[in-house]
Amino acid sequence: MHPAPSIIVFTTFSGLGFGLMAMLGLGAGKGEGWIAATFCALALGLAGAGLLASLFHLGQPSRFLKAFSQWRSSWLSREALLAVATLLVFGAYAALWSLAGLRLAALGLLAAALAVATVFATSMIYAQMKSVPRWRSPLTPAIFLFASLSGGALLAGETRPATVLLAALGVLQLADWFRGDGRFAAAGSTMATATGLGALGRLRLLEPPNTGPNYLLREMVHVVGRRHSRRLRPIGFTAAVVLPIALLAPGAAGHLTVGLAVLAHVAGILVLRWLFFAEAEHVVGLYYGKR
C-alpha cells in the first residue's frame, strides 16, 4: 500500500494525542493551572493536527461532514464521530481542570474511554481489510492501541506505566512481524484464484493492461516503499521501543531524558507506521504480477 505522508502523520500524531488524553483522563499528569493547560493543549493539539492532516488525504475535503453519517456500517465514519466526541468531552474536562482546578474523575474516565475507542476505530479501518491480508489481524488494533497509550504515558511523564506499555508494544510488534510475513500466503489468494486460470498451468502476466502507471498501482501496489523494510524494522523498533525504555530506566529519568525518550519514540512510530503501509500487500497486485 502507498505510504501516504498525510495518513502516516495523521495516525501517528492523532494516536499520540488520544493516548495522552486517555492518560490525563485516567488521572496521569500532576499539576494545575498552566501545567494542566499545557498538558491538555498538547493532547488536543496533537489530535487536532492529526485529524487536520487526514483531511489532506481526501479528494473532496469540503464534503467531510458527510463522513459522520454511516456509523452503523463504516469504521471510518465511527472514527470521525468518536474523534469529535472525544475532543468535546476531553475539552470540557480540560477546561474544568486547567481553569477551575476541578478534576472530575468520571468525566476523565469517559474521555479516556472515548479516546481509546477512537484509536480502536482507526485501527479497525485497516484490520477489516480482507484485501490486505497483513493488516487483517487482531494484532493491528492491539499495536495501534499500545502505540497510542505508551506515547500518551511518555508525554504525560508517567515513566513506570510507559515502560510497561512500551515493552508490551515491542512484544506485539515483533509478533506481528513474525506472523504477518506469512499472512498473504495463508489468505490463499494467488494469480490462479484471481484469474481462475490455475488449471491451465503456471501463470504469469504476459501484458499489463496499460504501459504506464495507474491509480491502482500507485495506491495499492507500492513496491518501492518496502524495499528497505529489513533495514527499517530494527531502526524503527529501536527508536520507538528500545531507546525510550533505556532512557526511562530507574535513576536515569529526568525532564531531559523523558524529552529525549518522547522524541525517539515519535520518530520510531513514524518509521513503524511507514512500514505498516509500505509492507502491506494488496491482493489486486496479483492481476499485475506483483505484490
Add this chain to the structure above:
Amino acid sequence: MTSLPASTERSLGLVIDLDTCVGCHACVVSCKEWNTANYGAPLSDQDAYGARPSGTFLNRVHSFEAVPESGGEVPRVVHFPRSCLHCADAPCVTVCPTGASYKRTEDGIVLVNEADCIGCGLCAWACPYGARELDQAAGVMKKCTLCVDRIENPNIPEIDRQPACVRACPAGARHFGDLADPESPAAKLVAARGGFDLMPEQGTRPVNKYLPPRAPVDLLAPLLDPLPQSAGGFLGWLDRALDKF
C-alpha cells in the same frame, strides 16, 4: 445507507468468456468513451500526450500466459478483462463513511453517488479486484455502472440498451443479463460452460462470472495439405545420396 441489501430483486451482471476474448481492448475504449461523455464526472487523463500518460478506466484487459505443468504442451495466452463484479457481499460499500457507495435493491448494481463522495479512497482499498479508481481530476471515486444510463434508456435504440463494453465486443465474449434468473441466457451460459467466481476466498460473492477457456482444438489443421515429406527428381536423388553419405 451503506449497509448492503439482504437480497436484490434481480442480479444484473456480466458473463465474460475467456475462451472467446481476443484481447482487442475494444471494451476498454468503448467504456471509456461512454462513461466520459455521460453519467457522472468524466474519466480524466493526466499527461495524456506526455511521456507518462495515466488515466481513469473502469475496465482493463490483462493478458496472462499459462505454461502447462506437464510440459510438452504449448503455453496458452488468455486475455482477461477486469471490471467491477457487482458483488453480493460488496466490501467496497460497507466501508464507505458517507453513504455515497450503495448497492441497488432492484437490480444489484453497485454505484457511487458522486455528490456524496469525499474521495477518501477506502472503497478502492477494500475491493480485492481493483475495480474502483479515484479520478485524479474530479477527486471522486469512479467505477463500472453497468451503463445504468444505457440499459434502461428509452432514448436509444433497443439494441443499444446493454453496457457499452458488451455492445462493442467484436468477438461476442461479453454477455449481459440477470444472473439471479436461471432462465436468462446469461445464467444458462454460466451453467453450461462452468462459469466461475474470481477470488472466491475473499467471500465477496461476485455477480459477474467468467467462462473458462476450452481445451485447444485446431479446427483447420486436418483440412490443410500436408507438408511433403519426400521429393522426386534431382532433389529426391540428392536427398537419398546425402542420407547414405
